[in-house]
Amino acid sequence: MNDLINKAKTEHSLDKEELVSLLSCESGEQIFKAADVIRRDYVGDEVHLRALIEFSNICRCDCVYCGLRFENRDVERYRMSADRIIEAAFKAVDFGYKTIVLQSGEDSFFTAGYLADIIKEIKQNDVAVTLSIGERTFEEYKILKAAGADRFLLRIETTDRRLYQKCHPGASFENRIRCLKDLKKLGFETGTGCLVGLPGQTIESLAEDILFFKELNADMIGIGPLIVHPHTPLKDMQNGSLDLALRVMALTRLLLPDINIPATTAMETLNPAGRILALQSGANVVMPNLTDKDVCAKYEIYPNKSGVNYTELSEKLRSIGRTISHKKGYRGNTDCPLTLNPSPAGRGKHTNTARYLRKNMTPQELKFWNLVRNSQFENTKFKRQYPIGKYIVDFVVIQKMLVIELDGGGHNTPEQQKYDEERTKYLKSRGFKILRFWNNDIDNNIDGVFETISLALRERD
Numbered sequence: 001m002n003d004l005i006n007k008a009k010t011e012h013s014l015d016k017e018e019l020v021s022l023l024s025c026e027s028g029e030q031i032f033k034a035a036d037v038i039r040r041d042y043v044g045d046e047v048h049l050r051a052l053i054e055f056s057n058i059c060r061c062d063c064v065y066c067g068l069r070f071e072n073r074d075v076e077r078y079r080m081s082a083d084r085i086i087e088a089a090f091k092a093v094d095f096g097y098k099t100i101v102l103q104s105g106e107d108s109f110f111t112a113g114y115l116a117d118i119i120k121e122i123k124q125n126d127v128a129v130t131l132s133i134g135e136r137t138f139e140e141y142k143i144l145k146a147a148g149a150d151r152f153l154l155r156i157e158t159t160d161r162r163l164y165q166k167c168h169p170g171a172s173f174e175n176r177i178r179c180l181k182d183l184k185k186l187g188f189e190t191g192t193g194c195l196v197g198l199p200g201q202t203i204e205s206l207a208e209d210i211l212f213f214k215e216l217n218a219d220m221i222g223i224g225p226l227i228v229h230p231h232t233p234l235k236d237m238q239n240g241s242l243d244l245a246l247r248v249m250a251l252t253r254l255l256l257p258d259i260n261i262p263a264t265t266a267m268e269t270l271n272p273a274g275r276i277l278a279l280q281s282g283a284n285v286v287m288p289n290l291t292d293k294d295v296c297a298k299y300e301i302y303p304n305k306s307g308v309n310y311t312e313l314s315e316k317l318r319s320i321g322r323t324i325s326h327k328k329g330y331r332g333n334t335d336c337p338l339t340l341n342p343s344p345a346g347r348g349k350h351t352n353t354a355r356y357l358r359k360n361m362t363p364q365e366l367k368f369w370n371l372v373r374n375s376q377f378e379n380t381k382f383k384r385q386y387p388i389g390k391y392i393v394d395f396v397v398i399q400k401m402l403v404i405e406l407d408g409g410g411h412n413t414p415e416q417q418k419y420d421e422e423r424t425k426y427l428k429s430r431g432f433k434i435l436r437f438w439n440n441d442i443d444n445n446i447d448g449v450f451e452t453i454s455l456a457l458r459e460r461d
């Protein structure tokens with residue numbers, strides 16, 4: 001198990017079989033700890049608060065686990081007016097929230113054009129807007145994006161197609177996937193996630209869910225344990241397991257290290273310490289509910305939803321060494337949406353940065369790469385511009401935990417030397433050996449360079 005966790009920590013990749021074995025091993029403790037380390041390395045100790053406004057509980061869908069399903073006649077339905085939604089959002093802005101989440105059932109009253117006007121009003125403030133309003137057409141998503149919406153949440157709930165159809169009567173799995181792909185294509189920070197504890201759900205299908213998140217390259221993932229609602233077809237089922245939901249969440253953090261992951265309300269509802277446990281197992285987001293009091297209780301996807309008390313939360317966060325963020329908190333804990341960040345020192349956006357660096361190698365890096373690529377040197381697999389924690393190293397041999405850095409003259413400045421020292425300290429703490437060569441060595445003494453590497457590889461056998 002240790003080997004698998006180390007692999008997940010360094011390579012951020014596991015196959016289905018490996019995920020299944022971690023999801024079903026005796027204790028999740030080590031997985032939670034590893035996810036906590038990776039969370040800290042990639043997105044830091046700040047917790048992003050997103051103000052949730054549930055503006056309509058009217059829904060055309062019939063999801064079997066949801067108290068808001070169309071067939072449930074025991075719900076008092078409501079729909080907030082545009083003015084009320086905007087007022088609630090402005091109140092959240094006054095409280096200092098940097099993200100407003102507008103959530104509703106699939107309510108066709110709120111056309112894309114109508115919502116676009118609301119979004120434009122809210123975006124007069126310096127805030128990010130997240131939507132969670134269900135399936136729409138590409139054209140509708142386009143209108144919402146053009147109005148300024150930054151993010152979109154649409155959980156897949158399960159990637160097991162048969163189970164999906166059973167749990168979502170009348171819905172189409174293919175359309176769900178189409179929606180997620182459209183959202184990515186349009187440049188939304190795209191969130192998805194799954195429900196843990198659906199009837200007939202297997203560990204294998206949860207492993208597939210995690211692989212799906214990775215394949216989609218989702219920017220946010222919300223994992224909820226099932227909480228049974230008494231007015232749904234699942235009323236006689238057991239609630240989902242918090243431990244299993246935390247494992248799915250922690251493994252998602254290991255595979256997608258720089259994304260945003262909420263400590264979901266459902267976790268806190270199952271266990272009064274659920275939110276803090278989640279924040280210590282990979283999560284970095286909390287979504288306090290700022291819906292007007294008179295309608296808030298009517299948005300009952302599941303019963304006994306737990307609330308967030310701001311003072312209590314900030315105290316709890318302080319007690320575990322975390323702070324409340326005052327940023328919009330885009331993926332990678334940045335304050336601006338997806339852009340290419342060419343700075344190797346920059347936090348987050350590692351995938352983009354690594355890709356950028358691979359395309360823009362120095363002549364020495366290119367020379368070195370051409371001599372080691374395709375395992376041609378001592379049959380050893382080198383990776384280039386590879387993210388490890390918050391750093392991107394020039395070259396690494398993962399199997400031997402050996403990092404190779406090629407330095408130019410810029411590394412002579414005191415600031416860069418300090419940065420290099422911290423980087424070396426960090427990499428050593430993760431068990432890596434670091435070899436540094438000057439560009440000059442690559443130009444004039446390449447045989448000497450490879451001799452040193454060869455020795456180090458043997459040492460690490």
Ligand code: SF4
Pocket residue numbers: 059060061062063066067068069070104105106134301
């Ligand atoms: S889960 Fe969402 S889409 Fe499904 S019934 Fe509930 S509110 Fe509607």
